[in-house]
Amino acid sequence: MATLTASSNLVSRNSHVHHGPTTASYESKAVAMGLRSLKQTNTHSGLRIFNPVDELLNRTPIKTNAMQAMRKGPQGKNAWPKGIITCGMTFIIIGTEVAPWCKTGGLGDVLGGLPPALAGFGHRVMTIVPRYDQYKDAWDTGVVIEVKVGDRTEKVRFFHCYKRGVDRVFVDHPWFLEKVWGKTGQKLYGPTTGDDYEDNQLRFSLFCQAALEAPRVLSLNSSKYFSGPYGEDVIFVANDWHTALIPCYLKSMYQPRGIYMNARVVFCIHNIAYQGRFAFADFSLLNLPDQFKSSFDFIDGHVKPVVGRKINWLKAGLIESWFVITVSPNYAKELVSGPDKGVELDNILRKIDDDGRLVGIVNGMDVQEWNPTTDKYIAVKYDVSTVLEAKALLKEALQAEVGLPVDRNIPLIGFIGRLEEQKGSDILAEAIPQFIKENVQLVALGTGKKQMEKQLQELEISYPDKARGVAKFNVPLAHMIIAGADFILVPSRFEPCGLIQLQAMRYGSVPIVASTGGLVDTVKEGFTGFQMGAFSVECDAVDPADVDAIAKTVKRALAVYGTPAFTEIIKNCMAQDLSWKGPAKKWEEVLLSLGVPGSEPGSDGEEIAPQAKENVATP
Ligand SMILES: Nc1ncnc2c1ncn2[C@@H]1O[C@H](COP(=O)(O)OP(=O)(O)O[C@H]2O[C@H](CO)[C@@H](O)[C@H](O)[C@H]2O)[C@@H](O)[C@H]1O
Numbered sequence: 252m253a254t255l256t257a258s259s260n261l262v263s264r265n266s267h268v269h270h271g272p273t274t275a276s277y278e279s280k281a282v283a284m285g286l287r288s289l290k291q292t293n294t295h296s297g298l299r300i301f302n303p304v305d306e307l308l309n310r311t312p313i314k315t316n317a318m319q320a321m322r323k324g325p326q327g328k329n330a331w332p333k334g335i336i337t338c339g340m341t342f343i344i345i346g347t348e349v350a351p352w353c354k355t356g357g358l359g360d361v362l363g364g365l366p367p368a369l370a371g372f373g374h375r376v377m378t379i380v381p382r383y384d385q386y387k388d389a390w391d392t393g394v395v396i397e398v399k400v401g402d403r404t405e406k407v408r409f410f411h412c413y414k415r416g417v418d419r420v421f422v423d424h425p426w427f428l429e430k431v432w433g434k435t436g437q438k439l440y441g442p443t444t445g446d447d448y449e450d451n452q453l454r455f456s457l458f459c460q461a462a463l464e465a466p467r468v469l470s471l472n473s474s475k476y477f478s479g480p481y482g483e484d485v486i487f488v489a490n491d492w493h494t495a496l497i498p499c500y501l502k503s504m505y506q507p508r509g510i511y512m513n514a515r516v517v518f519c520i521h522n523i524a525y526q527g528r529f530a531f532a533d534f535s536l537l538n539l540p541d542q543f544k545s546s547f548d549f550i551d552g553h554v555k556p557v558v559g560r561k562i563n564w565l566k567a568g569l570i571e572s573w574f575v576i577t578v579s580p581n582y583a584k585e586l587v588s589g590p591d592k593g594v595e596l597d598n599i600l601r602k603i604d605d606d607g608r609l610v611g612i613v614n615g616m617d618v619q620e621w622n623p624t625t626d627k628y629i630a631v632k633y634d635v636s637t638v639l640e641a642k643a644l645l646k647e648a649l650q651a652e653v654g655l656p657v658d659r660n661i662p663l664i665g666f667i668g669r670l671e672e673q674k675g676s677d678i679l680a681e682a683i684p685q686f687i688k689e690n691v692q693l694v695a696l697g698t699g700k701k702q703m704e705k706q707l708q709e710l711e712i713s714y715p716d717k718a719r720g721v722a723k724f725n726v727p728l729a730h731m732i733i734a735g736a737d738f739i740l741v742p743s744r745f746e747p748c749g750l751i752q753l754q755a756m757r758y759g760s761v762p763i764v765a766s767t768g769g770l771v772d773t774v775k776e777g778f779t780g781f782q783m784g785a786f787s788v789e790c791d792a793v794d795p796a797d798v799d800a801i802a803k804t805v806k807r808a809l810a811v812y813g814t815p816a817f818t819e820i821i822k823n824c825m826a827q828d829l830s831w832k833g834p835a836k837k838w839e840e841v842l843l844s845l846g847v848p849g850s851e852p853g854s855d856g857e858e859i860a861p862q863a864k865e866n867v868a869t870p
Pocket residue numbers: 355356357358360361521522578614667668669696697698723724725726729746747748749750751752754769
């Protein structure tokens with residue numbers, strides 16, 4: 252893996268620009284800007300953008316001059332308040348989920364929590380996600396652009412709010428809002444788990460193009476430290492397959508026209524299991540020149556959704572980006588280990604790794620949302636000095652909530668997760684008979700595949716006094732389980748990082764985890780939890796050895812319950828700093844290494860106004 256001090260010569264290895272017949276393939280208009288009614292042609296780039304902000308961009312080098320001047324005091328010293336703003340890198344973080352607005356799982360948590368930590372170091376940070384719902388705190392900027400998708404031209408609006416030092420931008424188009432009416436996280440990608448919307452490629456192509464325009468067309472004045480458009484010297488952080496077109500469009504639509512020449516794209520893999528594989532002929536939908544075809548070209552043996560040669564969005568995103576980050580060091584190693592764990596992109600990732608452009612950084616967690624001293628979903632607040640008494644009460648509250656016998660002396664195991672093969676709820680279901688006769692209760696919460704939801708709901712029938720399964724996406728209950736359980740079980744077949752075990756440890760609930768991905772990096776056997784060994788990654792079957800491993804380790808953990816050693820483990824868990832601060836520093840180091848103008852490390856500042864609920868109308 253690359254060390255975090257990777258030198259900037261790494262950048263040049265992938266900094267080629269595709270030249271090709273792309274002029275006709277792209278048109279973008281910014282209309283109804285709300286700034287001025289004036290429409291002008293951007294003759295500088297040859298790109299047909301009708302946009303007063305562009306005019307400004309062409310005349311004034313955005314950010315750097317003004318910001319450098321502001322930053323340096325008369326003696327060249329930092330003139331900005333220490334610990335708040337000391338530098339001026341600009342990050343545009345793009346993805347399909349952001350907590351708390353829209354989330355089906357951990358991707359949303361990362362886009363929610365990492366950006367405020369980066370902003371806390373003094374950087375200017377924007378996130379861009381689709382607008383799936385009428386979020387009450389995000390306002391219409393009045394900025395509208397037109398984007399070519401397939402053979403259609405679509406109008407896209409931008410909504411915005413400013414929270415915890417971050418510009419939160421939402422891309423508004425009926426392809427998002429009309430499909431996901433209501434605050435459900437489950438319909439972001441398809442009508443039900445496992446079924447994708449047929450037009451997902453068009454949806455995410457539109458989203459990526461809109462995201463690339465946002466730094467140029469939105470004039471944001473959210474804080475006193477930064478103003479105007481973000482401009483062109485930015486680093487885009489693309490997350491998972493939905494954003495894989497970002498580096499491709501950057502190279503095909505902008506850089507050949509002299510725009511975003513210093514911009515770079517870092518690609519973050521949250522889960523390599525989702526790659527965006529589609530029929531090969533669908534390449535024509537993407538509005539990309541033929542030179543890019545080879546980056547997408549992929550042969551797989553899987554029949555779903557189409558047989559044979561395909562395009563693979565993730566493959567292209569990895570190849571075309573300047574650097575690849577994944578969400579734990581151990582997962583980075585697993586990804587290059589072979590086709591099973593690298594899910595047939597191991598060869599691509601090995602090459603990227605050999606070039607020194609792959610690194611694993613363990614996720615942080617949102618320590619504001621998950622804080623046992625202030626958590627609004629739990630009746631008793633606590634810290635490490637009161638954890639034992641508080642957890643007994645919170646366990647009783649949880650038992651009452653789900654209808655289990657209320658008894659603080661029965662050790663309680665919790666499970667929370669998306670119900671996909673990844674999370675191993677099917678392995679757990681087979682292991683339960685082997686340990687449920689012990690003095691133990693189990694509460695499981697999750698949504699996903701119908702068959703797995705059914706398995707969860709049937710627990711109550713099979714073990715009325717012992718187990719409950721709740722097939723819902725229920726944030727308050729998730730907090731009650733994390734706080735009230737003694738143990739949190741994470742029996743994942745694979746787990747890029749995992750946030751459940753971090754949440755558990757912060758609340759003094761001891762994790763029992765499969766030895767995979769980030770679970771290896773974050774849970775230390777006998778010190779902060781229990782390791783079960785690695786499970787088979789074969790998703791179509793349950794390996795009896797894995798069932799045994801769960802039962803054996805659960806019994807081993809139950810034997811420690813209530814002993815001084817158990818109290819010690821709880822204290823070790825709670826003593827850790829699991830916040831985004833440390834991981835964000837490592838992210839910053841990678842982003843700085845790309846050599847984008849203005850790259851300077853930030854201060855060790857805390858989040859800007861962490862409790863603030865700023866909401867800024869723009870532009
Ligand atoms: N039914 C339910 N009700 C309420 N809340 C629920 C819930 N089910 C899950 N959650 C919440 O969703 C999040 C799940 O995050 P994880 O990181 O554990 O898994 P996920 O696989 O979604 O994320 C992927 O991306 C993240 C981020 O990089 C990686 O950590 C991970 O390994 C990777 O698989 C947690 O905040 C959890 O509390």
